[in-house]
Amino acid sequence: MDITVRVFAAYADALGRAEVPLVLPDGATVDDAVRSVSTLPGGQVIPRSPLVAVNHTYASAAVRLNEGDEVALIPPVSGG
Amino acid sequence: MDITVRVFAAYADALGRAEVPLVLPDGATVDDAVRSVSTLPGGQVIPRSPLVAVNHTYASAAVRLNEGDEVALIPPVSGG
Amino acid sequence: MRAALVTDPLDVSRLVREVASPERGATACFIGTVRETNDGRAVTGIDYRAYQEMAEAELNRILVEAVNQYDGIDVALEHRTGQLAVGDASIVVVVAHAHRAPALDALRSIVEQIKSRATIWKLELYEDGTREWVSAGAQHLVSSDRDA
Amino acid sequence: MRAALVTDPLDVSRLVREVASPERGATACFIGTVRETNDGRAVTGIDYRAYQEMAEAELNRILVEAVNQYDGIDVALEHRTGQLAVGDASIVVVVAHAHRAPALDALRSIVEQIKSRATIWKLELYEDGTREWVSAGAQHLVSSDRDA
Secondary structure, eight states: OEEEEEEOHHHHHHHTOSEEEEEOOTTOBHHHHHHHHHTSTTGGGSOSSOEEEETTEEEOTTOBOOTTOEEEEEOOOOOO | OEEEEEEOHHHHHHHTOSEEEEEOOTTOBHHHHHHHHHTSTTGGGSOSSOEEEETTEEEOTTOBOOTTOEEEEEOOOOOO | OEEEEESSOOOHHHHHHHHOOTTOOEEEEEEEEOOSEETTEEEEEEEEEEOHHHHHHHHHHHHHHHHHHSTTOEEEEEEEOEEEETTOEEEEEEEEESSHHHHHHHHHHHHHHHHHHSOEEEEEEETTSOEEEEOSSOEEEOHHHHHO | OEEEEESSOOOHHHHHHHHOOTTOOEEEEEEEEOOSEETTEEEEEEEEEEOHHHHHHHHHHHHHHHHHHSTTOEEEEEEEOEEEETTOEEEEEEEEESSHHHHHHHHHHHHHHHHHHSOEEEEEEETTSOEEEEOSSOEEEOHHHHHO
16 A cells, blocks of 8 residues: 655654655554654664654554555654 | 821722821821721721731731821722 | 833733843733623623722732742733723733743732732622622622612 | 644734633733743744644644633634744734633643644754754754754
């Protein structure tokens, strides 16, 4: 299945991009997506268990993904 | 000695006036001033130990007064 | 740091600008306005009366205490007196600090102190033509009502 | 109840008017502004970047939770994004309620939730020409600095 991973702030700078398209096997989880992105050049900036959102809602590593999901890797936020 | 007692809000309404000039013996206290005002017509509205200020600062009943002091009898406040 | 009783309408933006500074990243404000009901009664307005000289002195003492307790704050506060209509602001308190926690803590503390210490009284005016002095725990009929 | 990310300058008076109502006698506001120093470094500005769609969704979830927790409040909040100068307001949160305690409690809770949950990042710009992503506990050099 096709999913899109969006990365932000320090993660985006390290990876040199804001978006990573991934093809993952059916049944893949958030954690699988995180591991895939972590293996890319610059991906070592991403911690083992980063904050993650699926389709604009915070999600845990075990959540199963679906075709077309938007996964986001979220560095420590600093708004306000 | 001459002192001035100022009264406010419900106290002023009950006494029908905003200010009461008093002549008290030397050594008189805040409590003496309160008792004097309480004996005036309408003075029963004033509790036994009202909030009192002397010269714009909250003061206790035992404080000794001096010539020219401004004593204020202060109903429960409700500003804000 | 400034506290004043005023008769003109209050303007929160002006007080915010007054305490703004490049060192202070957090500004907390409180605005009190006249409500249309109190204790289930329809209110048409409030006449705020003050023991003016003492109220200003006490407000300034409250601010001095707050500045001592919350190091680095700046504060501006205005309390309006006279007859206010429903929706009118009676008080604006603005506290600025480098960080949000002291600004919010100081704001709450100052508002509580004002409510319990400032020599200001509300004469609440009701739709049925009566009026009453409001106090925290009890209400006192004004003599004109009692005599009427 | 409204939360939005905006790029135009913020206006606290407008948000205060937005939540004003004759039933609500207490309005509490928080304004965050860009400070000239952070951790001892001279700051010239902050570039606020957001994961826009999620930030707006999360801000609205925060407000829904607050309205459920603090019955009777109304809230308006705007967070500005883009490049801000020292003194510019980055966030305004305004909470109104009949009484002051829920308004102040809800304000603090909402501000804390925004700080910990809204998908917004500060890229702090320093007088020495460098810039860093700010995070609550740690700071990360941006790649362009690291590579430079």
